[in-house]
Amino acid sequence: MSTIVGAREPVRLAGVGRRYGPRGPWVLRGVDAELPAGRLVRVAGANGTGKSTLLRLVAGVDAPAEGRITGRPARTAYVPERFPPALPFTARDYLVHLGRVQGLRTGPARARAGEWLARFGAEAYAGTPLTALSKGTAQKVAVAQALLADPELLVLDEAWTGLDPEARAELDAAVRERVAAGATALFVDHDPHRLAGEPDTTLTVGAGRVLADAPPPVPALLRSAAPVRAPSPVRIVASGDRPLPDPLPGGAAGAPLAADGAVLFHVAAAHSDDLLRALLAAAWHVHRVEPLRAGADGGRP
Amino acid sequence: MTALLRYHSGLFLRSQRWLAPLLLYAALVAVGVRPGDPVLGSLGIAAAGLLPVAAWSVRICLTQEAAAARAVTAAAGGRARAHLAALLTGAGWPVLAGAVAVGAVTGTGDLAGTGGPAALLAGLLATTACALTGGAVGALVSRPFVKATGWSVAGLLLGSLLVLVTTGSPAKHAVAALVAAEGATRPPWASCAAAVLLAAVTAAVSCRAGARRE
Numbered sequence: 001m002s003t004i005v006g007a008r009e010p011v012r013l014a015g016v017g018r019r020y021g022p023r024g025p026w027v028l029r030g031v032d033a034e035l036p037a038g039r040l041v042r043v044a045g046a047n048g049t050g051k052s053t054l055l056r057l058v059a060g061v062d063a064p065a066e067g068r069i070t071g072r073p074a075r076t077a078y079v080p081e082r083f084p085p086a087l088p089f090t091a092r093d094y095l096v097h098l099g100r101v102q103g104l105r106t107g108p109a110r111a112r113a114g115e116w117l118a119r120f121g122a123e124a125y126a127g128t129p130l131t132a133l134s135k136g137t138a139q140k141v142a143v144a145q146a147l148l149a150d151p152e153l154l155v156l157d158e159a160w161t162g163l164d165p166e167a168r169a170e171l172d173a174a175v176r177e178r179v180a181a182g183a184t185a186l187f188v189d190h191d192p193h194r195l196a197g198e199p200d201t202t203l204t205v206g207a208g209r210v211l212a213d214a215p216p217p218v219p220a221l222l223r224s225a226a227p228v229r230a231p232s233p234v235r236i237v238a239s240g241d242r243p244l245p246d247p248l249p250g251g252a253a254g255a256p257l258a259a260d261g262a263v264l265f266h267v268a269a270a271h272s273d274d275l276l277r278a279l280l281a282a283a284w285h286v287h288r289v290e291p292l293r294a295g296a297d298g299g300r301p
Numbered sequence: 302m303t304a305l306l307r308y309h310s311g312l313f314l315r316s317q318r319w320l321a322p323l324l325l326y327a328a329l330v331a332v333g334v335r336p337g338d339p340v341l342g343s344l345g346i347a348a349a350g351l352l353p354v355a356a357w358s359v360r361i362c363l364t365q366e367a368a369a370a371r372a373v374t375a376a377a378g379g380r381a382r383a384h385l386a387a388l389l390t391g392a393g394w395p396v397l398a399g400a401v402a403v404g405a406v407t408g409t410g411d412l413a414g415t416g417g418p419a420a421l422l423a424g425l426l427a428t429t430a431c432a433l434t435g436g437a438v439g440a441l442v443s444r445p446f447v448k449a450t451g452w453s454v455a456g457l458l459l460g461s462l463l464v465l466v467t468t469g470s471p472a473k474h475a476v477a478a479l480v481a482a483e484g485a486t487r488p489p490w491a492s493c494a495a496a497v498l499l500a501a502v503t504a505a506v507s508c509r510a511g512a513r514r515e
Contacts, residue, residue: 021514059376063512078376080369087370088315097311100304101378145373155376 085130240284249274305386340410345479359391359439392436414484
């Protein structure tokens with residue numbers, strides 16, 4: 001799969017092992033993995049097998065006891081499993097501090113803090129001390145700090161837990177946007193349907209090892225329709241309000257479909273991934289993706 | 302790094318955890334120093350009083366974040382850099398408080414035999430030497446080396462006392478040079494340089510150990 005930001009090195013884990021203390025038992029050992037740009041990676045496995053440890057290693061929170069992790073981008077963000085808001089800041093001040101730590105200037109950090117709190121429906125709590133926030137709102141702050149500065153590596157340890165359904169959907173969309181923009185996203189979630197069908201890679205952790213680096217499956221959305229990698233052109237039906245990049249990948253042009261404001265795109269198969277990514281990055285909703293064959297062109301099926 | 306220092310300073314100042322060490326320092330200076338006393342001796346006492354305060358302040362800055370908040374900062378700013386920023390914040394504010402005390406003590410003390418500028422310079426060097434030595438003690442009795450609060454506090458008190466009386470400690474030499482001075486004294490450059498070196502080595506070891514031990 002091609003990536004929009006192809007220049008960035010993948011995050012590479014080579015023979016990585018981790019144990020707590022110099023003589024503790026190994027939590028993880030012999031982990032080899034490559035996490036390229038523009039890739040969504042699910043980490044699966046039973047409780048207590050080392051999923052969180054793997055995430056902490058990739059995020060740079062813990063250092064490996066053996067082996068090496070290379071290629072971690074400068075803008076890395078991490079959402080911990082539980083975020084205890086025992087810090088003497090308001091939600092906005094905390095986000096501004098974290099935005100600055102991630103390289104933003106104070107003004108933009110403040111503006112983005114407001115935007116992200118609003119996106120998760122927590123703008124009313126911007127001036128509330130973190131210690132006075134409910135568990136769910138504190139989790140929104142934890143998620144907002146991670147998305148604030150357009151991270152190139154996003155590590156989410158059950159970040160959805162405690163969020164309300166709207167915020168969960170918003171986080172799903174935000175993760176898709178980051179991946180579409182070329183970021184690497186690594187996540188653990190107890191809900192097996194979380195971002196179902198979308199992960200490009202699943203790392204299964206068990207018995208202190210990363211057991212399988214599954215080959216990238218064809219996303220379910222595409223699989224259900226048809227083999228988009230076939231040389232035939234592809235038609236994509238999508239809808240959205242936000243402006244799209246101009247020109248679109250592959251020179252695709254949208255033709256409005258009268259019925260519901262949806263727009264029909266025709267694009268060469270080679271550019272279909274890029275067009276989808278551009279649509280998702282602009283927060284468009286993709287209705288259908290299907291191959292364009294003779295006879296399948298007329299009318300809406 | 303500036304952003305991390307602002308973050309840790311924000312935590313330190315807004316949590317009001319700075320208040321107790323500052324009150325301790327004010328009490329030590331108030332008890333040990335009388336206006337009109339020979340200025341160098343007073344500066345020596347004020348510098349010595351800063352040592353446990355700096356150790357305490359560094360310990361506060363290393364432990365004021367909950368583990369999850371620390372993980373977030375470590376991912377955003379880098380684990381070692383975040384740890385270093387906590388150390389610098391914990392040692393920096395006591396140096397500032399010490400500098401204010403040096404000014405006050407020099408202003409009220411008996412300058413007989415020494416000039417004001419010479420006393421200021423000697424006082425600032427001794428204060429920095431004590432703050433950095435104390436900071437090193439604070440770093441060594443906190444995470445990642447000592448995690449249990451009881452041992453940590455005991456180590457902090459004992460360690461602070463030890464580095465004030467042990468021969469070879471930069472703080473002891475700086476304080477002794479000022480307290481023993483009759484009239485003029487040479488500025489304690491060597492003690493201050495030794496304290497800078499000690500603090501730098503301790504910080505490096507502490508940042509590296511953090512990766513292994515927690």
